[in-house]
Amino acid sequence: MTSPVSKRAQAIKASETLAITARAKELAREGVDVVAFAAGEPDFDTPEYISRAGHEAIDAGKTRYTPASGTPDLKAAIAKKLKEDNNLDYGLKEIIVSCGAKHALANIVTVLVGEGDEVLLPAPYWVSYPQMVALAGGVTRVLPTTSEAGFKVTPAQVADACTDRTKMFILNSPSNPTGAVYTPEELAALGKVLIEKGVWCLADEIYEKLIYGGAVHESIAHVVPDLEPRTVVVNGHSKAYAMTGWRIGYAAGPAEVIAAASNIQSHTTSNPTSISQAAAVAALSDGKDVVEHMRAEFERRRDRIVEGLRAIPGVEVPVMPEGAFYVFPDVSRLYGKGGFAEAKGSFDFAKVCLEEKHVAVVPGKAFGEDRCVRMSYATSMEKIEEGLARIAALAGA
Ligand SMILES: Cc1ncc(COP(=O)(O)O)c(C=O)c1O
Numbered sequence: 001m002t003s004p005v006s007k008r009a010q011a012i013k014a015s016e017t018l019a020i021t022a023r024a025k026e027l028a029r030e031g032v033d034v035v036a037f038a039a040g041e042p043d044f045d046t047p048e049y050i051s052r053a054g055h056e057a058i059d060a061g062k063t064r065y066t067p068a069s070g071t072p073d074l075k076a077a078i079a080k081k082l083k084e085d086n087n088l089d090y091g092l093k094e095i096i097v098s099c100g101a102k103h104a105l106a107n108i109v110t111v112l113v114g115e116g117d118e119v120l121l122p123a124p125y126w127v128s129y130p131q132m133v134a135l136a137g138g139v140t141r142v143l144p145t146t147s148e149a150g151f152k153v154t155p156a157q158v159a160d161a162c163t164d165r166t167k168m169f170i171l172n173s174p175s176n177p178t179g180a181v182y183t184p185e186e187l188a189a190l191g192k193v194l195i196e197k198g199v200w201c202l203a204d205e206i207y208e209k210l211i212y213g214g215a216v217h218e219s220i221a222h223v224v225p226d227l228e229p230r231t232v233v234v235n236g237h238s239k240a241y242a243m244t245g246w247r248i249g250y251a252a253g254p255a256e257v258i259a260a261a262s263n264i265q266s267h268t269t270s271n272p273t274s275i276s277q278a279a280a281v282a283a284l285s286d287g288k289d290v291v292e293h294m295r296a297e298f299e300r301r302r303d304r305i306v307e308g309l310r311a312i313p314g315v316e317v318p319v320m321p322e323g324a325f326y327v328f329p330d331v332s333r334l335y336g337k338g339g340f341a342e343a344k345g346s347f348d349f350a351k352v353c354l355e356e357k358h359v360a361v362v363p364g365k366a367f368g369e370d371r372c373v374r375m376s377y378a379t380s381m382e383k384i385e386e387g388l389a390r391i392a393a394l395a396g397a
Contacts, residue, residue: 011134015127017366020350024360035387037375038360040176042242042325046279047290050241053282057275066274068266069258070097070250074277077284078250085208086219088233090252096261097280099272101206101236101249106132107261108232108251109168112200113138117167120199122153123368124328126176138167142368147318147330151178155189159197168200171220174207177367177374178328179302179321181215184223191224201231206249207324209240209291212299215322229254239324240291241283246276298325301377301384308388309375312395325378328364332371339394345370357390 003010021038028034045051057063069075075092082088082095098104105128113119115137121129122143130140141161145151158169171190173182182190194201201220208217221231236249251261271277305327309315314334321327331349334340339356343349346363350373353359364372377384 008135008137012131015366017127017362020347020354020360020362024354027354027358032358034354034358034360035383035390036360036379037377037387038362039376039378041244041378042239042294043378043380044242044294046242046246047283047287049286049290050243050279050283054246054275054279057278062274062278064274066271066277068271069262070095070272071274071277071281074281077281078252081284082233082252086205086233087222088219088228088252091255093255094258095250095252096258096265097248097250097272097277098261098265099247099249099269100238101204101234102128103247103265103269103272104234104236104249104251104261105129105202105204106135107264108202108234108253108257109133109138110136110264111257111260112202112232113167116165118163118165120158120161120166120169122170122172124151124175124177124364124372125170125368126172126204127366129170129172139165141166144368150319151175151180151328152182152186153190155193158190158199159193162193162197162199166197166199168202169194170202170204172204174211174215174217174323176207176324177326177362177364177372178319179324179326180319181211181217181322182220184216184218187218187220187223191220191227194230195224195226199230201227203231203233205233205235206239208235210295210298210325211323212295212302213320213322217323232257237280237283240294241287242294243276243279243283246273246279248272248276248280298377301325301379301381302327304381305375305377305384305388308384309391312388312392314395315391325376327375327377328367328369328372329375330371331373334395338396346373349373352394353391357394359387359390 075095109132113136117138221228232253237243316330350363362374
């Protein structure tokens with residue numbers, strides 16, 4: 001019997017990382033002391049002033065549908081944030097609030113990418129982008145980057161990859177999984193190529209608040225004003241405000257694109273949760289101290305985990321992550337050696353870490369780089385020390 005599943009749905013792969021994370025959770029449920037470096041979310045609770053605003057929204061009866069693209073209050077707060085933090089001017093018709101940045105990205109990809117359109121995606125990349133493009137009927141063209149280039153794509157690579165079908169370039173800075181942050185100069189050079197080639201830029205800035213060691217985040221839409229009419233900036237509350245479960249993200253871009261995204265959203269999810277939207281307004285009204293507290297703590301952990309990994313023979317951290325909360329070590333020199341004798345790639349490596357030492361890491365192959373694994377330092381310093389010791393023991397150090 002032929003499959004009832006549509007061709008488009010069949011093209012969507014299950015998350016390659018799911019098996020590892022599911023197994024890590026199963027072990028933890030069995031009472032095993034798992035060190036989890038797999039998490040993609042802050043280990044902090046949502047700050048109290050935000051949660052309180054959520055409670056108050058319920059008590060005040062803010063429990064009904066809102067406009068599909070978000071409440072005017074939240075859109076105004078986002079417009080203010082984009083102006084103050086990013087030097088960007090967007091009106092309320094140029095902003096849509098969605099159920100997380102992931103949903104915002106999926107909406108925008110659906111709006112802009114047509115059947116057979118090509119999307120340029122620097123690798124290593126966040127796992128969901130190619131699947132969103134496939135779901136829209138587009139084709140992802142992966143642009144590999146090297147550690148020598150700081151895991152950043154060059155303007156020449158982008159220019160060479162452009163064809164008459166190229167519609168969009170996806171820029172994720174700070175990057176998941178590498179932590180790479182593009183400098184304003186690099187953004188300017190990339191933007192110049194995108195203008196020349198007439199390509200749209202989807203700028204995923206979800207990790208903008210989590211940057212370290214003096215790195216600066218600037219939005220490409222500000223650095224390259226001529227590109228702004230063909231840029232959509234995506235951001236959200238999950239990472240900066242430890243609000244992953246509240247599901248609030250947003251996109252800002254040309255009114256025509258935002259209106260089309262709102263139409264799609266109105267027929268699929270309708271509005272993001274009314275209660276979360278009220279809490280999200282509160283989040284943006286305050287919180288510089290709590291965000292800075294989390295950022296500083298992540299920086300301390302980044303410094304320690306990178307130092308600890310670099311001390312393990314066979315493990316390299318060629319690029320110091322400058323943002324997000326991930327480190328992307330090259331562990332390929334351990335494949336076939338010591339405790340990793342059977343390992344041929346990053347999946348095997350992750351499996352050995354989990355089964356032998358109960359350390360959960362995410363295989364780099366899922367992000368397009370089989371020599372590396374992704375380790376999240378959104379976990380306590382004690383867990384980081386314990387995890388480093390267990391990996392060192394496996395490596396025979
Ligand atoms: C690069 C990147 N973009 C977007 C998201 C989506 O975040 P959310 O949907 O929770 O706002 C994530 C989450 O892991 C991410 O890593």
